[in-house]
Amino acid sequence: MEHKHKETDTLFLKAGEGRVYNCGTMTAVFKADENETANKYSISEWWLEPNSDGSGAHQHEDNDEVFYGIEGTTSILVGDKWVDIEQGTFLRIPAKTVHDFANRTNEICGFLNFFIPGGFERNMPSIVKWFEDNK
Template identity: 35%
Template sequence: MPTAIRFAGLELRFLQDRHGTNDSLDVFTTTAQPGAGMPIPHYHEGWDETVYGLSGTTTWTVDRRDVDVGVGASIFIPRGVVHGFANRTADAATFLSILTPGVLGPEYFQETADLVNSGHADPGAMRALMLRHGLVPVTAG
């Protein structure tokens, strides 16, 4: 069973990653507890993302538009498009993410978990971590 990476109401489990797919893809599930999500809108310069709903509903903000992804629904997020997600419901929600090509791997999420769970996740540290792994944070405005 894949190792769980947990932080801020999220649990990720990698099923495939760049290391075992010759950088072809990353595949992982995310379970988001009520109120959890990606609080920093961002985009990727080096990969596309496809999200498929497995249980519950998450709301994805993609290019300033909200899209609900429930069971059996999917959304494609091309590289360069600003996005984020939140679980705005009272129930946990799980989705599958497929990143192509697979250049992110679990390292970004493990480093995020280490930072957040240590209590030192200030905005500057999070921004530096994101940029180091190819995620470009976008401030509101």
């Protein structure tokens, strides 16, 4: 997916700005994609409605992921253990580690996600379609 910005541009996005993907009870807002970072990383915000599940347990063969809590409490599966991240909490999950996330609270939660190296945004159109087809 090509964007108007390239890797040598300064990116400045205010709250709520970016490329928005609606995935059922989740919303992803992509702030920087592979062509804007020379494929070094992708950065996105993920927002989960109260008492909702995430994407389902999965792993990435070649990508580390960083989660940073920005609002509420997000429960994240790392291997076979669930941990809670709150605002200001940092979590790195190495490649090949099974993980998932969920909101087990009565309040919205959100986290910042760094996908290293980049390219996760290529999956977003098919993820959105899956959620539309499986409401």
